[in-house]
Amino acid sequence: LAKTTQPISMDSYEGQEVNITCSHNNIATNDYITWYQQFPSQGPRFIIQGYKTKVTNEVASLFIPADRKSSTLSLPRVSLSDTAVYYCLLQGNNLFFGTGTRLTVIP
Amino acid sequence: DGGITQSPKYLFRKEGQNVTLSCEQNLNHDAMYWYRQDPGQGLRLIYYSQIVNDFQKGDIAEGYSVSREKKESFPLTVTSAQKNPTAFYLCASTIRGMNTEAFFGQGTRLTVV
Numbered sequence: 001l002a003k004t005t006q007p008i009s010m011d012s013y014e015g016q017e018v019n020i021t022c023s024h025n026n027i028a029t030n031d032y033i034t035w036y037q038q039f040p041s042q043g044p045r046f047i048i049q050g051y052k053t054k055v056t057n058e059v060a061s062l063f064i065p066a067d068r069k070s071s072t073l074s075l076p077r078v079s080l081s082d083t084a085v086y087y088c089l090l091q092g093n094n095l096f097f098g099t100g101t102r103l104t105v106i107p
Numbered sequence: 108d109g110g111i112t113q114s115p116k117y118l119f120r121k122e123g124q125n126v127t128l129s130c131e132q133n134l135n136h137d138a139m140y141w142y143r144q145d146p147g148q149g150l151r152l153i154y155y156s157q158i159v160n161d162f163q164k165g166d167i168a169e170g171y172s173v174s175r176e177k178k179e180s181f182p183l184t185v186t187s188a189q190k191n192p193t194a195f196y197l198c199a200s201t202i203r204g205m206n207t208e209a210f211f212g213q214g215t216r217l218t219v220v
Contacts, residue, residue: 051206085149087149091206091209095152099149
């Protein structure tokens with residue numbers, strides 16, 4: 001089973017750009033890289049997904065190098081409401097979550 | 108509105124009793140999943156089903172059972188064999204495939220009393 005590795009926690013000041021990197025050395029050819037956000041006592045919510053290169057939507061960007069062994073979620077100008085746990089998944093035939101990165105945004 | 112619904116939101120169970128958690132979706136999704144989350148931890152996969160009448164064990168299936176008789180429904184039974192069932196349980200669904208967004212229910216918090 002493919003595994004992902006993320007930092008356990010990160011702190012950032014309000015208004016800064018935050019980059020969370022995920023390592024996935026054993027990514028399979030048919031895996032897509034997906035990021036989810038979870039607030040306490042709620043189900044995770046989809047943020048962004050990509051296969052290679054760069055993907056951008058209204059809330060985040062996802063950078064994936066050519067070898068696909070890592071990926072970086074970029075959150076521009078974070079606010080206090082972005083304090084949450086962020087999960088990186090390799091979404092193929094299943095959805096296996098890792099431990100996630102707990103992001104705390106400081107005023 | 109389409110979505111995925113878990114019920115109840117809070118559930119209390121006496122030790123030694125079985126309890127069933129409901130998960131229903133009207134998104135016409137093929138695949139459904141059950142996860143367990145303990146305080147401060149990530150999500151651990153219990154069972155998943157890619158198609159009706161078929162399901163597979165995840166990482167922590169012991170003490171749990173599921174059924175998938177209908178596409179819309181994927182109930183999870185927490186049996187008395189589960190030694191530490193107190194946790195937050197999440198259900199999810201996706202269109203069967205590799206690049207589709209997963210939708211989650213709001214979760215059921217189970218407490219053994």
